[in-house]
Amino acid sequence: MTAPRPLRAIRAEWTKLRTLPSTGWLMLLAILGTVGLALAITGSLDYTHCDSPCTVDTTKLSLAGVRLGQVGIVVLAVLAVTAEYSTRTIQPTLIAVPHRFLVVLGKLGVLAMLGATTGVLAVAGSLAAGRTMLPGNGFTAAHGFPALSLADDLTRRAAIGTVLYIGLVTLLGAGLGLLLRDTAGAVTAALALLYGSPVVATFVNDPTWQHRIHRFSLMDAGLTIQATRNLAAEHIGPWAGLGVLSLYAAAAVIAGLIVFQLRDTH
Amino acid sequence: MNARESFPRLLLAEWTKLRSVSRWVITLIGAAALTIGLSYLAASGNKTNINAHADFVTGPHGEPVADAFYFVHQQVTGDATLTVRVASLTPVPGRAQLNPREGDSLVPLNDPSPFAQPAAGIMIKDSTRPGSSYASVMLTAAQGVYMQWDFDADRKGSASSGARWLRLVRSGNAITGYESADGAAWQKIGTATPKNLPSTAEIGFYVSSPATVYTSRGGGSSSVTERPTSAQATFDNVQLGSGGTWHGVPVGDQARLDEKGGVSGGGQVTEANGGYAVVGTGKVGPRPPDDDMVEAALIGVIAGLMALIAIGVLYATSEYRRGMIRTTLAATPRRGRVLAAKAIVLGTTSFLVGLAGAVGSFVLAIPVLRKQGFTPPGFPRPSLTDGSVLRALLLTAAFMAGVAVVGLAIGVLLRHSAAAITITIVLVLGPLIIGMILPGTSPKWLMYTTLAGGMATQRAKPPTITLAEPWAMIGPWAGIGVVAAWAAVTLGLAWWQLRKRDA
């Protein structure tokens, strides 16, 4: 009669998130933030202002909006976990699903799904923005810039990679929430991890160090997959970059899971 | 109770609230520790080898200078007076023109310094060795007449742009510069005592024309390109007490300029009709490296800032949890005063934490940077008593305090910790990330309008667009001004809403 426990846990977590108005707003914020910045960037690019030969990576620039838009989904993920502690609904949650691993599984499953959905919509919107804005600014096929298309292998890789990136930062946010249990602490930590290292990298002028920071900072490494031109200049390979991000996300989730299993629920 | 009497008590009450939450006290201490720790660790990520560059020239005070021009000179011993009339000064349509496509992607650096102007003038100089002591009087292309000496000192003369009579008088070690419209009525510009001027020195007339600096930035990096320019000037009525022979010589590393499309041989002189037509290229003036050692020592501020933002927001939002605000407002019904007290307590605390972090970072990171090549002459040793260093440290602390207060105000406005923290952090970091992607000078408006502009407070050097970091485009006072404006506006909104809304 009833579904298996993992599915029930996922369904419960989905109902929980679906019934909060903030979930929809934060997803919308993430999508609009991403697409909005994509419009602003692609709209301000101008072929006549480009070097010759023009090496602008239009795919990468069109997708650059996730750097801003991800904030919405990361905060959504952190809140999905920490709000359970601040409102103390963690109590009914664990009374209903005493198996803690299932609670985490349900939460992460739903968040990954929401993250991926947000990612797909944000990426689709960004690419559409690029397709609309770029030809008008001189980035035409005649100049060596065919319209952005998923038929292009590298663009497709960038698009899929960006969706995965958003899914992974969502999991990272949830993991930090589990680990810290405190909204303020987890939001600050997540944003500091994402944005801190690129800013530090600009302070640092030693190329070796810059290289290291770009390789091992979540955002720079994870978004390397957006590059479609001049790949040799990147600090890390596209999939390796996502791998670095996955390691961070996995570390946060596993540490969070261990803490969640061991600690009492006060 | 008299309201004026009670405000200090209100401050004390808010201070007690802040210090009695041990988590916050730990975070505050942590903010300073994080600032210092990250600054110290990241300092080793900076390296420079500017002092090892072959073309690196140091001036008489040991500072990095540019010293390249075309000099028509002769030796003179003891007191002397040189008078010339600069009949004309025109830029030479260069071979170094950018092609139009390049011209669009590169942004020319507009340096307002009087040392960065094409100039024709007269000079007395220790020797033709680059970097040696000198004093000169010159007509610049767009800024009138100047007297300059030893690469960093100048006196402004008239704003004349046409033909001009110039005179240098040496009397012992003192050099006095004069100018005149007609060669009869002379106006004194100034008197200088160059550091090392032997009794036998080189005197003559010269033309310089600094290279145009183009920058290209965006995508997280920046590059700087120099394109040499040259100028031609005509000198007549050349009068020197002793009538020796004039020799034209390019001073400085002209071969390098030649390579890049500059004037062949670094310039030339031709004599005609009792006058001299001189073509010259190069710059005479200060040439500090772009990197800012003080800024590099304060990397950790970004980390401490995050912690302070969290404290600022929680200091506001924690009041709304469990209805504590009702207790607070019952104790002090005048809500604006509560907000003022909170802002003052938080601002002062954050300022002190920020100052401890900044000074600690400076003290620990500077020795590391010195090991990494940040040494004189390129980078004179910064001291806590230098005006620019003090300014950077104090304004950085003020920046951190201001951002914490913005966090407080946004916390009062939104009453939601996560939203307030996110918005405040994004206001600081978002524009930096976007600013690094956006090309050219376009991030400047982001720096003038968002909290990110406050990062400019960490710089001890003047604004520049030659660096990748977008906040370097605006000055430190503009930066702290942006933060102060944000604090004022958000506090105003918070005050207004606090009065209007029910607790």
Place this chain on the structure above:
Amino acid sequence: MEPSIEVRALRKRYRTTVAVDGLSFTVRAGEVTGFVGPNGAGKSTTMRLILGLDAPDEGEALVNGRPYRSLRMPLTHVGALLDASALHPGRRARDHLLWLAHSNGIGKRRVSEVLDQVGLASAARRRTGGFSLGMQQRLGIAAALLGDPPVLMFDEPVNGLDPDGIAWIRGLTRSLAAEGRAILVSSHLMGELEDTADHLIAVGRGRLIADTSVAKLLAAASKDHVEVTTAQRTEATTVLANAGATLTVAGPETVVVEGLPGDRVSALLTEAGISFSELRRHRASLEEAYMDLTRGAIEFAPETGAPAVEGSVR
């Protein structure tokens, strides 16, 4: 098997304080078991341990013979109301029950049923942020009833309720017990359990003080107590005291006599020629009985010597 809660030698320490110290008891089906003790006696901790929210340091708690964490559909075994304010203020009442229902494979129809049962049907679409304490309590009870469980645990269910609400909860508790469920209701006020509880588990400082039926407890507390109503109170007091009774003045014409059976009191008074209008067996209130039990077991009571319970245990 019979629905039940069994607690065996449970012990839980939080940093320096021992919250539960070797507690054992059983909650049986068809009864309302009152769980009493002063604030901080370990009642809520015991309930958290039963529900697997916290892990015990020693001992075990079984629900229907199994540890709570091993239950596959726990809401159909135990319904619990612990902290009624544990609600997300942005979520609607109905949705709060809906996610709980989904987590245990319970149908939507049951959500509407329990909302009707607790009288929240009209507020089902409202966000819980605007709920009063009483409405939160009703929603919490709805959540506990969601799985139609044979075992129910209510932690301080009448806290913050108005008299109507208190009467409603009493009625509900009685009728749930009458259906054969095992019910554990905690309270720090004994009076609240009067007329509700059949059985009583009293704790103090994390230890068991009493595990007894309410009838027995009241009988024990009322034993040898006779209440005399007489106009000659002073004379009556003298006579009875001389006969070895302990006397408490309970009113201008009322004396409670302890230590003498009723017929002996009657005979002594008649013998002395003291007229009395009423002589009846005194029935102790649950409150009095409880005070007897917990005297000295109250953690923050002013120190007036060695706690009686500690002494009696030794």
